[in-house]
Amino acid sequence: EDFDLSTEVAALRAEDGHVGAVVSFVGTVRGEPGSTLTLEHYPGMTERSIETLIDQAIQRFGLHAARVIHRIGPLGAQEQIVWVGAAAAHRGAAFQGCEYLMDYLKTQAPFWKQETAADGSTHWVDARVSDDDALKRWAVSGDAW
Template sequence: MALAHRFIAIQTEDFDLGREVTALRAGQPTVGAVSAFVGTVRDRNDGASVATMELEHYPGMTERAIDAMIDEAARRFDILGVRVIHRVGALQPQDQIVLVAVASAHRGQAFQACEFLMDYLKTQAPFWKKEHTPQGARWVDARVSDDAALARWGITARNA
């Protein structure tokens, strides 16, 4: 299903949640609910202190993968619009990494679609994360729990 109100950005700059939700709702008087998820950099992961996280992506491929995810969400849920912003580059603890915002007429569809998109994004979008810890730099592998979250939607992770 084609979803006319969609926005995808891969950027180094931070984003403003309020501004993004306003843009999502603009010109859509049928919107009765917006669900948003903002992911941030933690200062610890797998027992180690994290000083910096670097995110890389494959330009063009990443946006196409996210666009396909939005198409799938539109097939599954009664949604009116989606905004996905994912940051790349060097990020510090507490920096915002990702925004997934979904508009719908009703909250249940917005909640479900937002969760679906975040589960899909976490496992299927071509991003690579490297953490800088006191022990040195390390690439972050996919988590079994993320694959399990995607599996509950009936999708097998490609990295499983």
């Protein structure tokens, strides 16, 4: 289902007076009117992977809270597809936590994407080298995804 940005940000800040910064990212579906992006996943496996990722981000950056919403199924152009939020005492940790979460989601989360153009033609979306390059900056010995 779709999500409301202000509701999600408020939930990250709720009842924690030590949160001084909330950084969030919302991704939308690119495409022409009439096109769709269909996301598939393995129920259970995907959620566990994302929960592990959130736990790692909280530990690594000292976040007070983090949340990921990733929609599945068919989505039209300009619809919200993903939301990542990170709350911390200071902005630096919140920004880093949010970027870390997105970089890992783009490359490691078990999602498969198929684009359908307005004319009905389809193709699977391939991984992008630029996403892999972005992930490399977070790699440290012992990183386990």
